[in-house]
Amino acid sequence: MAMKNSTISALIVFLALLSSSHFSYGQLRLGFYNETCPNVEQIVSQVVQDAFSKNSTLAPLMIRLYFHDCFSNGCDASLLLDGRTSEKTAPPNLSVDGYALIDTVKTAVEKNCTGVVSCADIIALATRDLVNLASGGKARYEIPTGRFDGRVSSALLVKLPGPEMSVSATFKMFEDRNFTITDMVLLLGGHTIGVTHCSFIMDRLYNFNNTKNSDPAMDPNLVKELKKDCPQNSGENKRINLDQNVSSSNIVDASFYKQIKSRRGILKIDDLLATDAMTKQTVTDFANGNDFLARFGQAMVKLGAFGVKDKSTGEIRTSCRSCKNLLCVA
Numbered sequence: 058m059a060m061k062n063s064t065i066s067a068l069i070v071f072l073a074l075l076s077s078s079h080f081s082y083g084q085l086r087l088g089f090y091n092e093t094c095p096n097v098e099q100i101v102s103q104v105v106q107d108a109f110s111k112n113s114t115l116a117p118l119m120i121r122l123y124f125h126d127c128f129s130n131g132c133d134a135s136l137l138l139d140g141r142t143s144e145k146t147a148p149p150n151l152s153v154d155g156y157a158l159i160d161t162v163k164t165a166v167e168k169n170c171t172g173v174v175s176c177a178d179i180i181a182l183a184t185r186d187l188v189n190l191a192s193g194g195k196a197r198y199e200i201p202t203g204r205f206d207g208r209v210s211s212a213l214l215v216k217l218p219g220p221e222m223s224v225s226a227t228f229k230m231f232e233d234r235n236f237t238i239t240d241m242v243l244l245l246g247g248h249t250i251g252v253t254h255c256s257f258i259m260d261r262l263y264n265f266n267n268t269k270n271s272d273p274a275m276d277p278n279l280v281k282e283l284k285k286d287c288p289q290n291s292g293e294n295k296r297i298n299l300d301q302n303v304s305s306s307n308i309v310d311a312s313f314y315k316q317i318k319s320r321r322g323i324l325k326i327d328d329l330l331a332t333d334a335m336t337k338q339t340v341t342d343f344a345n346g347n348d349f350l351a352r353f354g355q356a357m358v359k360l361g362a363f364g365v366k367d368k369s370t371g372e373i374r375t376s377c378r379s380c381k382n383l384l385c386v387a
């Protein structure tokens with residue numbers, strides 16, 4: 058029962074397509090709600106645009122919320138669940154916010170089509186729209202939908218990298234989730250917008266590696282400036298821009314990579330990215346443009362496909378803050 062060569066090659070092409078589409082999207086589809094909620098993307102973008110015009114800090118907040126939700130146990134809106142020991146009560150949740158915007162979007166979507174659209178998809182769409190708005194319309198990407206909402210949310214399951222981990226230890230966590238080193242460099246480009254609190258960099262300013270000195274890897278002029286904003290023993294915990302280019306601190310663009318190459322990275326991991334042998338060439342490439350905005354969008358799409366729940370492992374919540382399933386753990 059010999060197959061013709063042409064049949065075999067057609068089969069190979071078919072299998073390759075099947076596995077590549079599986080790798081990129083799994084169950085997710087562009088326009089998953091075409092039939093069941095045709096206006097969903099329009100509704101999300103309307104609500105998000107109104108909110109952003111009043112409060113642009115929603116952009117960095119939501120980008121970080123998306124990362125934390127996806128990276129820890131998959132993009133399943135488990136971070137949104139309220140509960141005494143749910144995911145949002147874990148220490149790294151410090152200053153994660155944007156929950157109220159998701160509630161507003163969910164209410165608007167439910168009004169139009171009830172019980173159809175998952176909270177996990179709302180996060181992915183709202184994040185996409187905010188990246189677009191915060192880039193002045195230059196970083197628009199299509200994102201597939203079809204996620205279901207998780208039924209498990211536990212602070213004990215939260216696994217996120219810390220800001221003082223090495224590049225290789227951080228990469229281990231990305232690799233475990235099938236992300237490449239380039240994906241990691243692109244996604245850390247999320248630090249082109251938003252802030253950190255002084256508490257995350259006090260050691261770099263005052264007692265790096267127990268030397269009682271500042272981190273020699275940081276531009277000494279920047280150390281001087283930051284010491285003014287983050288004085289020792291002040292009891293304050295101010296916000297510091299992650300992208301130290303004053304003209305683009307709140308803009309999604311490639312300037313973050315230029316800053317970290319000039320020893321002006323704020324978090325230690327940002328600084329290490331520019332000097333570690335595994336990542337420095339990629340950082341240089343993105344600092345020089347290299348289509349960063351388009352590639353950042355594709356990395357966000359890939360992040361959004363991680364750990365997605367399906368009909369049997371997830372649900373469509375009515376309120377993003379509470380499970381429907383009685384067996385839900387939150």
Ligand code: HEM
Nearest residue numbers: 117118120121124152218219220244245247251252253254
């Ligand atoms: C890989 C290791 C990462 C580490 C260790 C890390 C760590 C941090 C820390 C410590 C902060 C400051 C939090 C605060 O003081 O309130 C922060 C902020 C932020 N992170 Fe990351 N992050 C990482 C990756 C990412 C990724 C992949 C994204 C998005 C794609 C992202 C997006 C953000 C954004 C937008 C902010 C600013 C939030 C705001 O302004 O409210 N981070 N990150």
Ligand SMILES: *[C@@H]1O[C@H](CO)[C@@H](O)[C@H](O)[C@H]1NC(C)=O
Nearest residue numbers: 085086087088089090091092
């Ligand atoms: C939804 O509609 C868009 C635009 O017509 C199309 O590209 C996409 O493939 C459709 N998706 C599904 C799942 O039908």
Ligand SMILES: *[C@@H]1O[C@H](CO)[C@@H](O)[C@H](O)[C@H]1NC(C)=O
Nearest residue numbers: 112114115118154155156157
């Ligand atoms: C913007 O929204 C965030 C999240 O809801 C909130 O913490 C912050 O206070 C708001 N800022 C302004 C200026 O309203």
Ligand SMILES: *[C@@H]1O[C@H](CO)[C@@H](O)[C@H](O)[C@H]1NC(C)=O
Nearest residue numbers: 096097099100168169170171
């Ligand atoms: C959903 O919204 C669209 C346009 O915004 C509108 O035409 C449609 O009637 C709405 N459907 C429901 C059930 O509210």
Ligand SMILES: *[C@@H]1O[C@H](CO)[C@@H](O)[C@H](O)[C@H]1NC(C)=O
Nearest residue numbers: 080232233234235236363364
């Ligand atoms: C990563 O990819 C491999 C090979 O395709 C697959 O077996 C594994 O389940 C994936 N891991 C995760 C966490 O998605």
Ligand SMILES: *[C@@H]1O[C@H](CO)[C@@H](O)[C@H](O)[C@H]1NC(C)=O
Nearest residue numbers: 265266267268272273274325
């Ligand atoms: C921190 O100090 C330890 C021991 O003194 C040393 O081995 C290590 O290289 C230092 N790390 C950095 C980043 O300077």
Ligand SMILES: *[C@@H]1O[C@H](CO)[C@@H](O)[C@H](O)[C@H]1NC(C)=O
Nearest residue numbers: 302304305308312313315316
């Ligand atoms: C700062 O940001 C602007 C865009 O707003 C960009 O043109 C410039 O190259 C950036 N400079 C550095 C040194 O990052």
Ligand SMILES: CC(=O)N[C@H]1CO[C@H](CO)[C@@H](O)[C@@H]1O
Nearest residue numbers: 145146147148149150151152
């Ligand atoms: C919003 C929220 O749930 N914040 C919690 C973050 O985690 C700390 C403990 O690590 C809680 O005290 C906060 O309530």
